[in-house]
Amino acid sequence: MRGDGWRIRAALGAIGLVLVANVARTAAAPMSDKAVVMRVRELDQSAVREIERRRFDRARAYLLDAERSGKERGGVIAGPVLARTYLILGALEIITGGDVERAKHHFRRALCRDRYIRPDDPINSPDVDGAFEAAKAQVPTPWPPECRIVERLQRRSPHAPEPDLPARIQALDCPNEDEALGGADLALRCALNERLPVARLKLFYRPPGSESFAAVEMTRSARGWWTGVIPGKDVAGVALHYYFEGQNAAGKPVIRNGDRDSPNVALVLLAERCGCD
Numbered sequence: 001m002r003g004d005g006w007r008i009r010a011a012l013g014a015i016g017l018v019l020v021a022n023v024a025r026t027a028a029a030p031m032s033d034k035a036v037v038m039r040v041r042e043l044d045q046s047a048v049r050e051i052e053r054r055r056f057d058r059a060r061a062y063l064l065d066a067e068r069s070g071k072e073r074g075g076v077i078a079g080p081v082l083a084r085t086y087l088i089l090g091a092l093e094i095i096t097g098g099d100v101e102r103a104k105h106h107f108r109r110a111l112c113r114d115r116y117i118r119p120d121d122p123i124n125s126p127d128v129d130g131a132f133e134a135a136k137a138q139v140p141t142p143w144p145p146e147c148r149i150v151e152r153l154q155r156r157s158p159h160a161p162e163p164d165l166p167a168r169i170q171a172l173d174c175p176n177e178d179e180a181l182g183g184a185d186l187a188l189r190c191a192l193n194e195r196l197p198v199a200r201l202k203l204f205y206r207p208p209g210s211e212s213f214a215a216v217e218m219t220r221s222a223r224g225w226w227t228g229v230i231p232g233k234d235v236a237g238v239a240l241h242y243y244f245e246g247q248n249a250a251g252k253p254v255i256r257n258g259d260r261d262s263p264n265v266a267l268v269l270l271a272e273r274c275g276c277d
Contacts, residue, residue, distance in 0.1 A: 040066045040081050047088055052122050056096050063089050083114035091123035094131055107135035115139065147274030153181040154271060162189075162223045169193045172201075172257045174244055180266040186230040190218070190244050190257065198246035198254050203228030205242035206263070213260060218244075240266045 043066035050059035063085055070082040090106030093099060110117055119128050166173060174190040192198055201220075204213040218228040230242070243258030258264040 036069055036072060037081050040070045040085060043069065044084050044088060047092075048123060051088075051092060051095065056092060059092060060089075063092070080113045083110045083117050086110035086113070087117055087119060088123055090132065090135070091119050091128045094128045095123070095125070100131055103131050104135040104138070107132050108139055111136055111139045144274070146269055149179050150181065150269050150271055150274045153179065153184075153269070162221060162225050165191050165224045171196065172198075172244060172246055172255045174257045174264070176264070176266070178266060180235050180240055180268050182235055182268045182270040183232050184235060185232045186235050186240070186266070187227055188230070188242065188244075189225045189227045191224065192226060192246060192255075196246060196255055197248050199249040200247050201226045201228075202245050202247065203230070203242060204245060204260075204263075205230050205234065205240060207234045208236045213241075213243075235268060237268055240268055242266070 043062045047059040047062035047066070050056070050062060066085045067082060067089075070085060086106045086109040090103040090110065093103035093106065119132055166175075169191045171193050172190055173192075174188065176188050180186045188203060190201060192201065201218040203216040203218055205216070206213050214234070216228040216230065218226045220226050228244075230240070234240075241263040243256060243260070243263045245253050246255040248254050
């Protein structure tokens with residue numbers, strides 16, 4: 001009986017550890033985009049109510065919390081949802097007699113994310129409107145097209161579900177984008193016609209400053225896509241050259257998409273050239 005009691009206590013302890021681990025994982029899970037948007041909007045509304053009550057420190061605390069939430073990993077990464085947060089922060093600087101240049105900086109951050117945004121009641125006043133118009137004159141209009149691509153690449157979630165495989169796969173079909181975000185890991189995928197005698201797929205890419213190609217082993221997902229990842233440190237320069245190669249069991253090339261002399265090309269775009277901050 002004593003042995004049975006020890007085993008029961010040990011089993012209960014193990015169950016407790018599993019439950020604690022599961023709770024920790026759940027608590028650490030990133031918020032979804034929808035949850036982040038709702039939280040940021042609620043915090044913005046709370047800040048405006050505090051401004052109406054002239055409780056400015058509490059309003060600022062709400063807005064800084066909104067900014068942190070808006071930039072939270074797994075949610076909206078400094079996207080349009082923060083435009084109103086920065087608009088209110090700018091207005092708050094003016095209302096409290098703060099630094100006008102800092103207010104204009106917040107307004108530029110707001111306009112960069114939403115060029116149609118404007119201060120409205122109850123955060124508007126002649127002083128707020130004057131600083132806002134001065135900031136607006138410093139923001140390029142329209143926003144450069146390449147910066148819209150940067151914003152889309154930044155907002156793309158690495159956890160987004162894969163699409164279905166194409167209904168018809170010619171040979172080695174690799175429908176990837178023509179742009180890459182500098183400094184960020186670049187995942188490239190291919191669909192393979194299963195009638196080809198291919199045992200493995202490799203992604204070859206040219207690192208910055210190199211004439212030779214580096215190889216990345218590609219893996220197959222449950223949906224059937226083959227994926228290889230170029231590390232962010234190598235996504236640099238003006239353009240990235242890469243190609244794909246299917247090999248048989250003996251390691252001999254069977255099929256390629258691109259090659260060393262005529263590789264696929266992705267234009268590398270740098271976020272800092274389009275930054276709102």
